Amino acid sequence: MIMPIFAEILTKGPLLKGAQMKSRNQFLKSLFFSLALAFSSASLWANDPVTSKEPSHEDSADQSVSTEEQISEYIAHHIKDAHDFHLFSYNDASGHRKHIGFPLPVIVYTSQGFRFFMSSEFHHDDSGHQVVERDGVSLVKYHEKIYELNAGEHAVSFDEAHHPTNAHEVLDLSITKSVFGFLLVSLLMLIAFRSLANQYKKRAVPTGFGRVLEPLVLYVRDEIARPNIGEKHYKRFTGFLLTVFFFIWTSNLLGLTPLGFNITGQLAVTFSLALFTYLITQFSGNKEYWKHIFWMPGVPAPMKVILAPIELLGTLTKPFSLMIRLFANISAGHIVVMSLISIAIIMKSSMGAVGATALSFALSFFLTLIELLVAFLQAYIFTMLSALFIGMAVQEHDHH
Amino acid sequence: MTIPNLVGAGLIVIGAGIGLGQIGGRAMEGIARQPEATGKIQTAMIIIAALLEGLAFGALFLGK
Numbered sequence: 001m002i003m004p005i006f007a008e009i010l011t012k013g014p015l016l017k018g019a020q021m022k023s024r025n026q027f028l029k030s031l032f033f034s035l036a037l038a039f040s041s042a043s044l045w046a047n048d049p050v051t052s053k054e055p056s057h058e059d060s061a062d063q064s065v066s067t068e069e070q071i072s073e074y075i076a077h078h079i080k081d082a083h084d085f086h087l088f089s090y091n092d093a094s095g096h097r098k099h100i101g102f103p104l105p106v107i108v109y110t111s112q113g114f115r116f117f118m119s120s121e122f123h124h125d126d127s128g129h130q131v132v133e134r135d136g137v138s139l140v141k142y143h144e145k146i147y148e149l150n151a152g153e154h155a156v157s158f159d160e161a162h163h164p165t166n167a168h169e170v171l172d173l174s175i176t177k178s179v180f181g182f183l184l185v186s187l188l189m190l191i192a193f194r195s196l197a198n199q200y201k202k203r204a205v206p207t208g209f210g211r212v213l214e215p216l217v218l219y220v221r222d223e224i225a226r227p228n229i230g231e232k233h234y235k236r237f238t239g240f241l242l243t244v245f246f247f248i249w250t251s252n253l254l255g256l257t258p259l260g261f262n263i264t265g266q267l268a269v270t271f272s273l274a275l276f277t278y279l280i281t282q283f284s285g286n287k288e289y290w291k292h293i294f295w296m297p298g299v300p301a302p303m304k305v306i307l308a309p310i311e312l313l314g315t316l317t318k319p320f321s322l323m324i325r326l327f328a329n330i331s332a333g334h335i336v337v338m339s340l341i342s343i344a345i346i347m348k349s350s351m352g353a354v355g356a357t358a359l360s361f362a363l364s365f366f367l368t369l370i371e372l373l374v375a376f377l378q379a380y381i382f383t384m385l386s387a388l389f390i391g392m393a394v395q396e397h398d399h400h
Numbered sequence: 401m402t403i404p405n406l407v408g409a410g411l412i413v414i415g416a417g418i419g420l421g422q423i424g425g426r427a428m429e430g431i432a433r434q435p436e437a438t439g440k441i442q443t444a445m446i447i448i449a450a451l452l453e454g455l456a457f458g459a460l461f462l463g464k
Contacts, residue, residue: 321454321455321458324454324457324458324461325450325451325453325454325455325457325458326454327461328454328457328458328460328461329450329453329454329457331461332457332460332461377446377450378450381447381450381451381454384447
């Protein structure tokens with residue numbers, strides 16, 4: 001699907017002569033491979049002597065990872081959202097822990113109203129020790145969840161299951177790493193598509209990056225929207241389908257970079273996307289659609305009453321499966337890639353540092369290539385199934 | 401990872417494997433019979449594979 005499109009772009013570019021075109025194609029191929037290599041080279045840093053030193057203190061947020069529990073904690077930390085943008089940490093010459101990254105704003109709605117502050121006030125503490133006081137409200141952060149201490153308390157105490165006993169949760173509306181990520185994705189999409197749209201004022205065929213986007217946009221419209229929704233109504237929904245397709249694809253690709261994003265691997269993000277699909281199908285359902293749910297024609301009356309709640313539940317299960325499919329595919333992919341990278345650390349003693357790193361690099365490189373395919377595929381599947389559900393809602397039946 | 405967890409995960413993988421194998425096999429047969437329909441068959445195969453993977457992953461996640 002995608003290869004013919006790219007092949008067409010690469011070969012039917014501006015009319016270059018033979019040798020120029022060949023060298024440009026070679027350049028593009030080498031660019032692609034070097035980018036793929038760069039994306040998957042995270043495993044080469046795993047055995048850096050600094051990061052594999054034994055930890056000197058019990059700070060769970062920035063330990064050097066060397067044992068299996070630390071590795072699984074590290075992976076879980078990557079999958080979860082975070083209140084600061086933490087690229088990596090290292091021990092400098094004097095043994096201090098240095099963090100490269102920047103804090104993000106924390107916006108919480110506590111029992112006494114909104115509070116804003118930067119997450120640097122927590123000083124990289126994730127175990128509930130650092131208390132932030134803001135206008136009479138004391139807040140702590142435990143495992144990336146923000147709790148408000150009950151009135152009069154000064155330190156949080158935990159029960160056996162590590163739940164805080166004298167603090168309660170607040171409504172957390174912060175700009176977390178994933179929020180920052182999808183704001184970045186929206187900015188990229190705005191820039192790319194605005195410039196593509198502006199090009200059509202001056203010329204019929206776009207130039208530059210628009211050449212890559214235009215066939216993809218047309219593909220979504222002609223192969224996903226039109227066949228599934230039908231000629232009469234597809235224009236209303238093409239905007240939504242295009243947005244969802246490019247948002248999911250770009251977010252998946254960002255998740256493959258070493259920057260540590262995990263946007264579509266968050267249940268909240270995929271839930272919102274599936275919610276949009278659900279709301280759009282329900283609000284654009286015509287009379288035929290609702291009749292088929294509540295009063296299915298061609299079925300005896302008692303069965304109709306039984307079928308109605310089942311059909312109603314059926315409208316919910318389809319967006320639910322959309323949500324789970326995207327979330328599970330992307331986060332499982334991230335977990336597997338990170339586990340393969342951590343093979344370099346785990347097998348260091350049995351295979352030697354060089355052998356373990358080489359094995360981990362080979363495995364994670366191939367898996368990252370597969371993840372590139374999965375990034376596109378999941379975007380395509382989500383868009384296609386959304387188009388299918390919308391089509392089922394708006395289609396006009398010819399009566400039997 | 402307890403024994404029931406492992407057995408469940410194994411069953412899920414068996415189910416996914418059988419399903420994908422069936423899809424792939426029938427797709428191959430279809431392509432062999434009509435090479436000019438390769439594009440459509442490939443597209444349909446990938447769609448169904450993604451649906452099945454979604455089911456398998458969902459089950460894996462629900463069972464941890």
